[in-house]
Amino acid sequence: MSNLVYALEDAAQPGVYGAAGTEGPGVTISEHRPESMLQLGAWPDTQASFEALLASTLNLSVPSRPGLASVSSEGSLLVIAPGRYLLVSDKPGITQQLSGQIDADQGVVTDLSHARAGIRMTGRNAADVLRKGFAIDLDIRKFPVHSVAQTTFHHIGLTLHRTDETTFELFIFRGFALSFWEALTDAALEYGYQVAGAGQ
Amino acid sequence: MRIPCPCCGERDLGEFTYGGDATISRPAMDETDLNLWNHFVYNRENPRGPHLEYWQHTGGCRAWFKLQRNVLTHEVGASELVGPWAAASPDDETTGQREIAE
């Protein structure tokens, strides 16, 4: 057994569940296990240099305001509040690299790699399932690709990132992950869902 | 109710925690006059109309902000971030955000 046990390891059993329609399951859900999740925080007067550092290290342009994400081969950078970012990355060593680059006068790095469970949901009914819990307008014109929201579903706080029109990545407080999974899959029963194997 | 978070835009009431009257000023840490402290902790104007109040977006970005809300009609006005980032959220950015999240 690996030393790492992910929050949804037992729950996310591959298979097809719920309503059976002619078009097949409306969504596919899987556990998403990024290597690292880091919260990065700048100070008000270091924001510009902090963002410049992130841009060059991660090879992306930092979005101009909270609610947007930028994606590169190094990872996805989600802006979650003024001067606060969530980096989701599969790049080995990124934590050490950034911690080394950012000193306290510049900002802070908080490792949340274990603090969140990841779920990826994709499919034609993805937005229909999510709106059962999210009081957020998920219309593609209002919440375009690479929009980010921190919100709640079933009283559980989480971060939502739309990666394409019908795909969403969700980062959930780990302790609530199983409860969330139960609520999400329950909501998906109406459209039918498939559970796929976990991936990074 | 829909509460406008200066950072995330309009969200449902359920994502927020109410923080009470935002017009009360906290005495300085070294203040020794207990009357001032008592006033700060216990006394409220509790107006029947416009009310400036604190809210926290606990179910979202966790920002604390001030909101102008009429407690008789529940009509809300502008919200304004408080804290170190207050200055860094100029109006145009806030409006830009609202367009997206509405």
Next chain:
Amino acid sequence: MGNYSVFSLVKNAMTGHQGWQRAWRSPAPKPEYDVIIVGGGGHGLATAYYLAKEHGITNVAVIEKGWLGGGNVGRNTTIVRSNYMLPSNTRFYEWSMKLWEGLSQDLNYNVMFSSRGVVNLAHTPAQIDAFSRRGNSMRLQGVDAELLDRDQVARMVPGLDVSANARFPILGGLCQPRGGTARHDAVAWGYARGASDRGVDIIEQCETTGFLFDNTGRVTGVQTSRGEIRAKKVAVAVAGNTGAVMRTAGVETLPIESHVLQAFVSEPLKPLIDTVVTFGAGHLYISQSDKGGLVFGGDIDGYNSYAQRGNLPIIEHVAAEALAMFPNLSRLRLLRHWGGIMDMSMDGSPIITTGPLDGLYLNAGWCYGGFKATPASGWCFAWTIAKDEPHAFNADFTLERFHHGRVIDERGAGPTPRLH
């Protein structure tokens, strides 16, 4: 006014009920009274009644801005209990309970006080401990209390989900058998009739807009939408409107915030729940009115409000908790929901006091518990007004207690009104 009894009812039935008199008179305001009570809610009317009955002070006016009983007394979930933990509260609410037990007879008006028992459910051992502390505190002060185990709870409240795999399994509960409910409107009407019979003028559709002062700063009357009315003493009992009314007297701040609390009633049903039950792992209480409606209450909406209406989150939450408790309720329908404005005090306990101005008396801070207090609140306030000092029952309910740190904080939630 005529006595009410089954005989008077039969007699009147024979004459087509033409003989009944007004339940309370509707006089024009006099220029001056010994005592003016601002607020024709339960507390104001009870105060007038006891001023007349206990202290012989009958030159009294109750001034009500709308229709009598249209405030919280007319919109509460009618729960009456004295199961408080802190001695100041237990003492006071138990006196209220005693007055409830004889109230219909005292008023010659059936307020339908129903001792059907109040059960607080416990879901964790820690909650059992906390309930034991409270129940024992009550018992040591001569108040009835019983600790129930799960089976006793199940027998007392059939239909309750007492299974061990419930989300919040029920371990037991604290019961006050003498607690129960009363017909809220009847309480206001009964006190109004009783006061009016004893000479009190009840003046509806008359809103105070300010106060009159003499040159020493003593309050000498009120300005109203129907003109100035003078009085030797002015007493304020306006519940959720305390902040707004006191400001017109120049009192700018008080340890009170006004919050909205909602209540809910279902369609009428044959008897289903015979007690008052509260859910201990959230915020919900249920009883069934004599008409058959399930009456639900929940938590306050959580923000300052003077609007007598609330919003969906609490409504949805109340329904969800009710269904968790009683899984057979989901096909029943909510008939109506409404709100009332609570004067949430900084420690969750009331204020009955002389002052804060000379010639003024204040009764406030009832949070969502003031219906059960109505008789004792009126009784103590009348005493305080008549004697210019509090009775032992309300001696601790001062305004100064906050500043002195003598708070009466049943919940230990500190100075955050929405948490009480």
Next chain:
Amino acid sequence: MSGYRLNSGGLVDRTKRLNFTFDGKSYSGFEGDTLASALLANGVSLFGRSFKYHRPRGVYSAGPEEPNALVTLRSGGRAEPNTKATVIELYEGLEAQSQNCWPSLEHDLLSINQLGGPMLVAGFYYKTFMGPTRKAWMFYEHFIRKAAGLGAAAKEADPDRYEKSNLFCDVLVVGAGPSGLAAALTAARSGARVVLADENPEAGGALLGESQDTIDGQPAQDWVAKTLAELTALPDVTFMPRTTVYGYYDHNILGAVERVADHLATPVNHQPRQKHWTIRCASVVIATGAIERPIVFDGNDTPGVMLADATRRFAQRQGVAVGRQAVVFTNNDSAYRAALDLKDAGVDIAAIVDPRNTIPDALTEAVQTRGIRLLSGHVVTGAKGGKRLKTVEVATFDAGSQSVGESKEWIAADTLAVSGGWTPTIHLASQAGDKPVFDDKIASFVPGKALQAWRAVGACNGDFGLADCLSAGSKAGAGAVEDAGFTSEATPTPDVAVPAHAGSGGSLYPIWEISRPSGPKGKKFVDLQHDVTAEDVRLAQREGFESVEHLKRYTTLGMAADQGKTSNVNGLALMAAALERSIPEVGTTRFRPPYTPVTLGALGGRETGHHLAPVRRTPMHDWHVKAGADMLTAGQWMRPQVYRKAGEDVFAAYVREAKAVREGVGMVDVSTLGKIAVQGPDAQNFLNLVYSNGFKTLAVGKARYGLMLREDGFVYDDGTTWRLGETEYLMTTTTANAAGVLAHLEFLLATVWPELRVQVTSVTEQWAGVAVAGPKSRATLESVIKDLDLSNEGVPFMGVQPGTLDGIPVLVARLSFSGEMAFEVYTGANYGAALWDKLMAAGEAFGLVPYGTEALGTLRIEKGHVAGPELDGRTTAKDLGLGGMASRKKHYIGRPLMEREALNEDNRLGLVGVISSNGKPLRAGSHLVAGQTAEQPGKSLGHVSSTTYSPAIDKFVALAMLEGGLEPNENRELFAADPLRGGHDPVQVVHPCFFDKDGSRMHV
């Protein structure tokens, strides 16, 4: 005509026959029927019994306003009391039962209540049932409750699902009648996102019952179909049939319920039975139509008396004749259409009775051509027939003097169709608007000023003409999209043609109640469901219940399940007449949601039962469960209480576990503790301000216990904070206060010290934590952590060091809650399970046992450490014996008000220890008293807060809060009184630390 089904007409599918039962008897109907129409088609006229007098009642309407025909639908866990037969869509196998009757609907014993009628007037309860004893009411109430109520709730749990979802749009149109359709069309053409909701299974509203109207030259129903087709073809339009918008809340949030599967026998394929929609929109068009109003006269509740338009709707929608011979009684033109349409459908119209003398020519002509008798200048004074109408009493009426003549005629009829005018359905508008405004023209209330972004149109706004409805609808649609930021083009107003005899309800002669000048004074019902009569209204007035709100509460008028949809305006009019005031002076009662009752299931959705609140699990949760631990809820968390072995009870288990810690080694999952990363150059400064004790001197690699006060000076929370780096701290909080402390710190950083460079982040979920405690804890850890010196030098008391445990990165902190040599081992949560396993394995050699919260409690109580029961929000640092932690040298949150006199008095409750003197267990929640006996306990001197059996000293011990605290009470003999559970046992007051007072065991 077979039975009462007309030979043709209606929108039912006559090829689809459906079987159903009512009160156990089998019937059949067609697809498209309602239960009401199907029963009427079968000749059933008796549907239920009334609330108070148990009078026989039939169907009164054809819609959601129905006051009478309430039945219990389905059975078992799906039984659904008080369901309106007029809105139940028929399905194969439907079962319904009548209610509020015993032994049967036909023969109801409680109808003797009618004999007591003269006494059972409004308010009679208040005047009686007060004797002979104070408790008399408890006796009467029992019977009164049994008689009250309508249907009975199911006893079993409901097997169906309910769901909730969210909807966002620019414009919500409520009501898909002509007004709503026109509004939706204009709005949709502008490109806005439009939602159109209607409570009915299909769109069309009143037009569904119109076979002769044309719009733009085509039959109105074709226009409906065409409009709907255009709408549904647009990607941004959602049409929601069977969806009732029930409530209008702040900020344009509306609640709606979609009845997804109510028209089916049972939901299929994971369908919910109902779905609750929370709709958020920029603008709303309220096009909810109008409800016809009765007129009040003697016997107006007799089965067979019903609203005129309802008789027509049954004919037009379901092809059902409500009777064979009808009298129509109307004070306005609209009901003529009912008379004529019924006649054309084959129902004999015995007479049209109209108080007005002059009637428009078009109507008189139409009436005459059909040979119908028209009694203008007449009124109906009474209806008779028991369980089915037999005769109608008609008298002359003089409109000038408003008096009813003496001459009477009895006309045989089985149906009396009544129209007293129309009442706009202003519920939603009133929920979100100013007081409704009285419109003389229609003698009813129309919406007042909008207090939110809505527009009311069509019949709901008092416009009863079809052409007006269409143009107003279109205009409102345009206005609504403009509110939402779109531009809209004017839509041409369609050409409308209605038959000449289609009269408007706006032409009415207001008449509310018919009183015979002489003769019998039977019951005249204003509120049919609650049996409130015209006399009740006048009695209320005589007794001073004049305000409409008093009238309502005294008589219960309008408080039934129909919320007075057909009765309120009549009630107000009668009160106005009694007071000799105008109706607007009297006003309306307040409208409240819901518009029609909403199931609790829909409101609760899936967030009930197991999903009521999310469960929070530690990374080691599964292990605890597999090990057979008793799991307890602690807030949202689940925690192991004890790991019972076969044959053990909780007591034996925790004693064994606690002993094992004292004698060897044990470990406990402490992952639930709140953990907050406090980072930044000013972190230390910040900690020093929020804790009452000093944090300035805390070195890197060390932890310190901290006490946090509230602003009012009382203790808020406690925990250890670890300095991990120059500017990095890990703060721990109690499990219960974790969220509160974080918000508190964030608030302070935002509002009090915005200049501090500190960031706080919850990392509760990042870390799994295990406390390893006991004399063999060091040895246990040493066997698996090879890269760390765990000696007093390597990890001194309160030291914190990183290391590796068999490949897992860990933080090791030497902290002790148990008073033993102990370590807390933290690791990333995804390593938590592995860490636990490895520690269990390593501990095997040392006899390690896992322990739960119960033993954790034992260990801390033995040491006199305070926790939740002592930190109850009413205690000060001093009360808890932690006065020394309240610094006198610095400023911090809570210090000023902590200094207040009342918080420092000598007689406050202070922490003490107590030991059972007679060897009996102590129970938390007992009170300390001086009285020697249970009978005379005396007053409470304090209470027992945390109890345990102490294996270390072999005694039952407890922490308690006692008046005056330890000093004046030490060694005093008191009693632990537990009247609730029947205990009164001697205890001795001692120092709260029962074991190893000097702490030597932690420092070996």
